[in-house]
Amino acid sequence: MNDTPSLELFDVSKRYGTHIALDGVSLEVPQGSIFGLLGPNGAGKTTLIRMVAGITGPDQGSISFFGEAMSSEHISLLGYLPEERGLYKNMRVGEQAMYFARLRGMGKKEAERELTDWFQRLEVDGWWDKEVADLSKGMAQKIQFIVAVLHKPKFLILDEPLSGFDPINASRIRTEINRLRDEFGTTILLSTHDMSSVDELCDHVALINNGKKILEGPVNALRENARAGRIELKFRGNLIGFTAALGAGAILHEALSLGDNIHDVVLGLPPSIPIEQFLKWATTEVDVLSCTPKVVSMDEVFLHAVNAVSNTDPS
Amino acid sequence: MNRWLIVVGREYKTRVRKRAFIISTLLGPFLLVGVVAAILFIGMSSTEMNSKVLIVDHHNLLTYNIPGEEGVLKASCQECFAERSFLEYSFASKALDTEAFLESEFTAMIVFDDGIMQHAKALLQYEFAAPMKVQSAIKRDLGEAIERLRVKSESKLDYETYKKLKVQIGLSTENIVTEDRNIENKSVVGFVFSVFMFMFIMIYGMHVMRGVIEEKSNRIVEVVISVVKPEHLMGAKIAGIGLVGLTQIAVWSLLSWLLFLGFGVYAESSGLLLNSMGEQGAQVAATDFMTFIQSNEELGVLLQVNWGMMLGWSAFFYLAGFALYASLFAAIGAAVEQESDAQYLLLPAMIPLMFSYIVNVFIIESPDSTLATFCSFFPFTSPITMMVKLSVGVPWWHVAVSSIILIMTVLLMVKLAGKIYRTGILMYGKKPSLREMARWLMYKNT
Numbered sequence: 001m002n003d004t005p006s007l008e009l010f011d012v013s014k015r016y017g018t019h020i021a022l023d024g025v026s027l028e029v030p031q032g033s034i035f036g037l038l039g040p041n042g043a044g045k046t047t048l049i050r051m052v053a054g055i056t057g058p059d060q061g062s063i064s065f066f067g068e069a070m071s072s073e074h075i076s077l078l079g080y081l082p083e084e085r086g087l088y089k090n091m092r093v094g095e096q097a098m099y100f101a102r103l104r105g106m107g108k109k110e111a112e113r114e115l116t117d118w119f120q121r122l123e124v125d126g127w128w129d130k131e132v133a134d135l136s137k138g139m140a141q142k143i144q145f146i147v148a149v150l151h152k153p154k155f156l157i158l159d160e161p162l163s164g165f166d167p168i169n170a171s172r173i174r175t176e177i178n179r180l181r182d183e184f185g186t187t188i189l190l191s192t193h194d195m196s197s198v199d200e201l202c203d204h205v206a207l208i209n210n211g212k213k214i215l216e217g218p219v220n221a222l223r224e225n226a227r228a229g230r231i232e233l234k235f236r237g238n239l240i241g242f243t244a245a246l247g248a249g250a251i252l253h254e255a256l257s258l259g260d261n262i263h264d265v266v267l268g269l270p271p272s273i274p275i276e277q278f279l280k281w282a283t284t285e286v287d288v289l290s291c292t293p294k295v296v297s298m299d300e301v302f303l304h305a306v307n308a309v310s311n312t313d314p315s
Numbered sequence: 316m317n318r319w320l321i322v323v324g325r326e327y328k329t330r331v332r333k334r335a336f337i338i339s340t341l342l343g344p345f346l347l348v349g350v351v352a353a354i355l356f357i358g359m360s361s362t363e364m365n366s367k368v369l370i371v372d373h374h375n376l377l378t379y380n381i382p383g384e385e386g387v388l389k390a391s392c393q394e395c396f397a398e399r400s401f402l403e404y405s406f407a408s409k410a411l412d413t414e415a416f417l418e419s420e421f422t423a424m425i426v427f428d429d430g431i432m433q434h435a436k437a438l439l440q441y442e443f444a445a446p447m448k449v450q451s452a453i454k455r456d457l458g459e460a461i462e463r464l465r466v467k468s469e470s471k472l473d474y475e476t477y478k479k480l481k482v483q484i485g486l487s488t489e490n491i492v493t494e495d496r497n498i499e500n501k502s503v504v505g506f507v508f509s510v511f512m513f514m515f516i517m518i519y520g521m522h523v524m525r526g527v528i529e530e531k532s533n534r535i536v537e538v539v540i541s542v543v544k545p546e547h548l549m550g551a552k553i554a555g556i557g558l559v560g561l562t563q564i565a566v567w568s569l570l571s572w573l574l575f576l577g578f579g580v581y582a583e584s585s586g587l588l589l590n591s592m593g594e595q596g597a598q599v600a601a602t603d604f605m606t607f608i609q610s611n612e613e614l615g616v617l618l619q620v621n622w623g624m625m626l627g628w629s630a631f632f633y634l635a636g637f638a639l640y641a642s643l644f645a646a647i648g649a650a651v652e653q654e655s656d657a658q659y660l661l662l663p664a665m666i667p668l669m670f671s672y673i674v675n676v677f678i679i680e681s682p683d684s685t686l687a688t689f690c691s692f693f694p695f696t697s698p699i700t701m702m703v704k705l706s707v708g709v710p711w712w713h714v715a716v717s718s719i720i721l722i723m724t725v726l727l728m729v730k731l732a733g734k735i736y737r738t739g740i741l742m743y744g745k746k747p748s749l750r751e752m753a754r755w756l757m758y759k760n761t
Contacts, residue, residue: 053541080541086533103542
């Protein structure tokens with residue numbers, strides 16, 4: 001993988017009148033990654049995406065693609081699927097897809113070939129001459145997805161790509177997103193509220209809140225960070241006795257009795273105590289059934305970070 | 316291919332292939348001719364109803380009693396009250412009361428008394444209003460009858476000599492600078508052009524607004540402006556739709572011309588020409604259509620109009636005027652999310668267009684008035700007013716100045732509208748006020 005980030009934002013700000021939509025955001029999206037852009041509603045995600053898509057420009061700061069300052073040269077490298085999306089009602093499906101392919105700089109023949117391929121892949125072949133007005137919502141969304149990726153963009157922006165799809169088609173689209181990355185090395189900037197798709201798709205994420213970036217990094221590192229040394233321990237024995245024996249060595253966060261004197265607890269270990277050392281001690285106290293690092297969902301990472309910021313930042 | 320041209324192509328192609336466009340473009344001239352023909356036909360058929368007019372002559376001023384036939388009167392001047400297919404006179408010495416009149420076969424009644432002789436005003440009473448054609452025939456007939464009475468009683472001339480002495484002057488006009496003649500009739504042609512100009516700017520301007528609203532409301536605009544700059548998208552939309560209008564103008568012009576020629580051939584071969592010449596009592600024995608048109612007072616103007624010049628300038632003023640209004644409409648479309656929200660913004664934008672259309676009625680009356688001159692320079696009215704000015708002849712510098720002002724305004728307006736469009740197209744949720752839209756003009760170009 002090339003070290004030059006495919007997208008780099010440096011100290012980017014954007015304001016609309018008195019409203020500050022983005023405030024000094026810097027980001028690096030590694031090449032070939034699926035980069036999740038997260039944040040509550042009104043955080044500034046759409047503003048950021050619109051700037052990356054070339055729709056608006058920053059008031060301050062710079063944006064570069066593959067090490068070069070963003071320019072109209074990059075239009076054919078970009079693919080963009082906006083969150084709320086539509087199609088022209090007075091055009092047929094194939095014609096419409098061709099129109100966008102040609103806008104992105106594809107030749108007629110190449111566009112036709114790719115379209116045929118994509119139509120087969122997403123099982124929409126035979127729709128070429130269909131009126132857009134006759135499509136169901138799900139059908140239209142498939143076409144919109146195809147339109148966004150048809151020209152094999154090196155950098156693909158997907159804003160809530162799975163919303164509105166039924167589970168079967170959502171999974172099909174997820175497969176295609178992964179395939180684009182794996183086969184063509186496409187970098188994907190994915191904005192979503194749906195944490196399960198972040199868990200399943202993204203390798204990097206950034207979290208934006210109130211126009212500021214509050215978190216960025218590889219998903220695993222962020223999870224590890226949010227885990228904060230917590231482990232999940234399942235044992236058979238006396239919970240009260242065990243807790244008393246813990247003393248100040250570890251903090252009990254959660255406890256769940258599963259019956260038959262079996263308990264499931266979440267413990268926070270101080271960084272000074274390695275998990276192996278703790279486990280050695282625990283086996284002397286109770287009958288340990290299993291011990292794993294606490295699995296932190298992206299939901300928790302997200303909530304944790306947003307709460308942390310809102311607690312410290314009154315604005 | 317240039318991205319801009321791809322967008323222009325889409326705007327153009329998706330519209331010209333619509334069934335409604337094809338039908339209206341091909342049938343337009345036929346429809347127009349059809350409507351005119353229908354009006355003429357209805358007008359003619361309404362005069363087919365025979366009007367029977369009773370003239371009540373108490374004092375036998377216009378009539379005499381037929382000896383031996385009690386109460387039957389006859390006109391003293393038979394030529395004055397000649398029978399026509401649509402008008403028939405009867406005379407009586409006593410007026411009918413309302414009931415008797417309604418029961419009678421008469422459709423109208425005039426009581427001829429001294430008042431008519433003195434003030435030349437008569438009262439036509441009717442149950443069903445008499446057509447204009449009948450009324451003017453009655454006026455002519457009564458006028459001639461009274462004239463004969465007066466000539467007889469007040470001069471030594473006989474009526475035929477009097478008629479020979481009478482002179483009516485026709486007035487032809489010529490502009491000493493441009494040497495244009497008979498501008499009154501030509502200005503009517505100009506007026507027709509201006510009506511079409513108004514219609515095309517209005518219809519296709521609305522197309523632009525609707526197109527913008529469609530793209531905004533279904534959010535497709537975001538995908539397009541990630542590829543094409545918003546100002547360029549707006550420009551491409553205006554250009555594409557403007558060309559659709561130009562196509563329709565071109566096809567209509569061509570079809571109308573063919574229709575005119577076709578009608579000429581039909582008129583020549585079917586003998587229709589000779590019939591109508593005979594009816595009009597024309598002195599020129601024209602057997603070909605063009606000579607017929609030329610000799611006709613009203614239609615003759617058709618051959619005096621410089622059609623090439625008119626069409627060429629129409630195309631220019633249409634494109635420029637359309638670009639001016641369409642950019643306004645595009646900015647309005649970008650500011651709203653649905654057509655019904657656009658009404659309050661549309662009104663101020665349409666006022667100059669409506670104004671120039673209404674004011675044209677006065678301008679054809681006097682094409683050289685101050686109002687006409689002002690309107691022909693003012694860019695929001697000039698595309699429409701100039702049609703009338705051009706038809707009656709206008710110095711070249713006048714056209715040049717008007718064109719330059721218009722082009723400069725178009726450039727400025729496209730730039731300003733582009734700024735509003737750029738901001739408005741990505742704003743959702745609330746209806747902006749005019750003040751807010753003005754603020755968008757100040758936003759930086761990013």
